[in-house]
Amino acid sequence: xxxxxxxxxxxxxxxxxxxxxxxxxxxxxxxxxxxxxxxxxxxxxxxxxxxxxxxxxxxxxxxxxxxxxxxxxxxxxxxxxxxxxxxxxxxxxxxxxxxxxxxxxxxxxxxxxxxxxxxxxxxxxxxxxxxxxxxxxxxxxxxxxxxxxxxxxxxxxxxxxxxxxxxxxxxxxxxxxxxxxxxxxxxxxxxxxxxxxxxxxxxxxxxxxxxxxxxxxxxxxxxxxxxxxxxxxxxxxxxxxxxxxxxxxxxxxxxxxxxxxxxxxxxxxxxxxxxxxxxxxxxxxxxxxxxxxxxxxxxxxxxxxxxxxxxxxxxxxxxxxxxxxxxxxxxxxxxxxxxxxxxxxxxxxxxxxxxxxxxxxxxxxxxxxxxxxxxxxxxxxxxxxxx
Numbered sequence: 001x002x003x004x005x006x007x008x009x010x011x012x013x014x015x016x017x018x019x020x021x022x023x024x025x026x027x028x029x030x031x032x033x034x035x036x037x038x039x040x041x042x043x044x045x046x047x048x049x050x051x052x053x054x055x056x057x058x059x060x061x062x063x064x065x066x067x068x069x070x071x072x073x074x075x076x077x078x079x080x081x082x083x084x085x086x087x088x089x090x091x092x093x094x095x096x097x098x099x100x101x102x103x104x105x106x107x108x109x110x111x112x113x114x115x116x117x118x119x120x121x122x123x124x125x126x127x128x129x130x131x132x133x134x135x136x137x138x139x140x141x142x143x144x145x146x147x148x149x150x151x152x153x154x155x156x157x158x159x160x161x162x163x164x165x166x167x168x169x170x171x172x173x174x175x176x177x178x179x180x181x182x183x184x185x186x187x188x189x190x191x192x193x194x195x196x197x198x199x200x201x202x203x204x205x206x207x208x209x210x211x212x213x214x215x216x217x218x219x220x221x222x223x224x225x226x227x228x229x230x231x232x233x234x235x236x237x238x239x240x241x242x243x244x245x246x247x248x249x250x251x252x253x254x255x256x257x258x259x260x261x262x263x264x265x266x267x268x269x270x271x272x273x274x275x276x277x278x279x280x281x282x283x284x285x286x287x288x289x290x291x292x293x294x295x296x297x298x299x300x301x302x303x304x305x306x307x308x309x310x311x312x313x314x315x316x317x318x319x320x321x322x323x324x325x326x327x328x329x330x331x332x333x334x335x336x337x338x339x340x341x342x343x344x345x346x347x348x349x350x351x352x353x354x355x356x357x358x359x360x361x362x363x364x365x366x367x368x369x370x371x372x373x374x375x376x377x378x379x380x381x382x383x384x385x386x387x
Contacts, residue, residue, distance in 0.1 A: 028143050030106070031085070031159075033128070035150040035170060040118040042096060044081060045104060045111040054080060054134065067103055070112050074101045081114055084133035089125045089170075094118040126173055127181075130166045132159040162264055165317055178325055179332040186336020187343070189315040195277050195380060196308055197344055200250055202284040202373045203297040204345065207242035208352065208362045239356070242297070247345060250301035250308070255334055257309030262316055262330050271384060273310045278381035280304035285374035288366060312337055 030045040046054060048070070052062040055076055065073075078098040087094040096116040104113045121128075132144050144159040150170040157166050169178075190196055260266045284300055316333050355361045 028106075028108075028145060029134070030111075031130075031132070031144050031146045033087075033130070033146070033148045035121055035128070035148070037120055039120045040087070040094065042085070042087070042116045042118070043113055044085060044116075045106070045113045046077075047106075047108070048103075048110045048112055051077070051112065067110070070101070070103060073112075074114075077101070077112065078114060078116075081116060086131045086133070087118070088129040088131075089121050090127055091129075121170065125170050126177070128168050128170055130159070130168065132164045132166075162267065163317070175325060175328065179328060182329040182332040183336035183339070186316075186333040186338075187340030188336075189312065189333075190337045190340035191344070193311075193315070195274075195281060195377070196311065197341065198373050198376065199277070199281045199284060199304065199308065200247070200301070200341060200345070201348060202281060202288060202370065203246050203250070203301050204243055204348075205288055205366050205369050206297055207239050207246070208356065208366060209359075210238045210242055236356070243345065243349070245298040246301045247342070249298040250305040250341075251338055253302045253305030254309030254312060254337075257306045258312045258316070258334055258337075259309075259330060261310045261313030266310060268310060270314055273307065273314065275381060275384045276307045277311050278377050278384060280307055281377035282374060282381065285370045285377060288370035289374070 029047070029050075030043075032043040034041045048065050048067075051057075051065055051070075051073065055073065078101075082096060082098075085096070087096070096118050099115045099117050101112065101114050104111050128148065128150075130146060132146075134144070146157050146159055146166065146168075148155040148168050148170075153169065153171060155168045157168070159166060257266060280300075284297075284304070287296065287300070312334075316330070352365070355365070
């Protein structure tokens with residue numbers, strides 16, 4: 001009998017579990033975008049039970065919203081949609097205009113539907129970028145189901161707090177064109193992110209000392225066979241090997257976490273990651289000022305690069321993930337990051353080439369370069385911790 005009662009209680013719990021979950025879970029939202037020659041139409045449906053939190057109504061004033069009260073909330077909801085749902089066509093923002101509001105029903109209850117429109121897109125528009133900004137710490141709306149119709153092309157995807165930006169094609173696009181877009185944006189991301197570049201350059205600064213002339217005692221035979229040019233060539237080769245080890249270690253480590261974060265295997269707060277990136281630059285600069293020839297630089301690149309990779313993944317999310325060629329575009333974006341950082345390293349190397357043989361100038365560059373990077377990283381850390 002006791003066992004039978006336990007079985008009954010378990011069955012009752014299983015039957016009531018969906019009701020319990022539904023009572024505490026926000027409703028889904030639905031976004032439908034249609035692009036035609038007449039213009040762009042956007043329909044967005046919100047569960048009526050979520051309007052209190054969406055409109056940020058204080059808890060003491062929240063109440064069950066009736067159908068006849070929805071009209072009074074129309075303007076506030078329209079303003080919220082205008083602020084939190086933004087569209088870009090090939091990088092150009094679209095201006096949405098409110099058109100109508102109505103009430104509709106989904107399988108989980110009553111929804112309010114708003115329709116917004118925008119002007120027609122140019123015929124050669126390739127991508128529509130959708131930024132869905134209704135997610136916050138409390139995740140007021142759980143998910144948004146997005147459907148896009150553009151002529152004969154139809155795309156569907158799901159937006160959530162980790163994937164709030166989506167890039168959707170408006171026409172049939174060759175894979176090569178898509179990969180070029182993501183590779184280019186990867187390079188732009190590293191160029192526009194001075195914290196990543198300064199971290200890498202800070203690790204490379206100790207290697208400049210390897211090109212300075214060294215005082216060695218040569219035997220008569222070796223002195224007769226070796227030339228100054230050969231010595232300089234050997235020193236520059238040593239610098240090149242040092243730089244290659246640092247850049248390779250940084251590339252390998254941040255590629256691992258970039259992929260893991262993009263695949264949602266790693267999820268850390270943006271503020272924590274950005275602060276850790278600034279802290280990694282501070283540590284590297286302090287080690288430079290401590291002295292040495294950077295024997296630990298590649299190890300620092302390998303360790304701290306794991307943190308920077310998550311930061312790159314945040315940039316990829318801002319760009320908008322491709323749902324049709326996810327892995328290919330992830331690789332292309334990472335390749336763009338590598339080419340972007342390689343270009344910066346090569347330019348820095350060319351600028352410093354004339355002074356590599358001057359030990360005094362090299363020491364000044366190492367010292368004041370590290371001090372400058374240290375001060376900038378301290379400012380970034382303070383801003384990110386207090387911001």
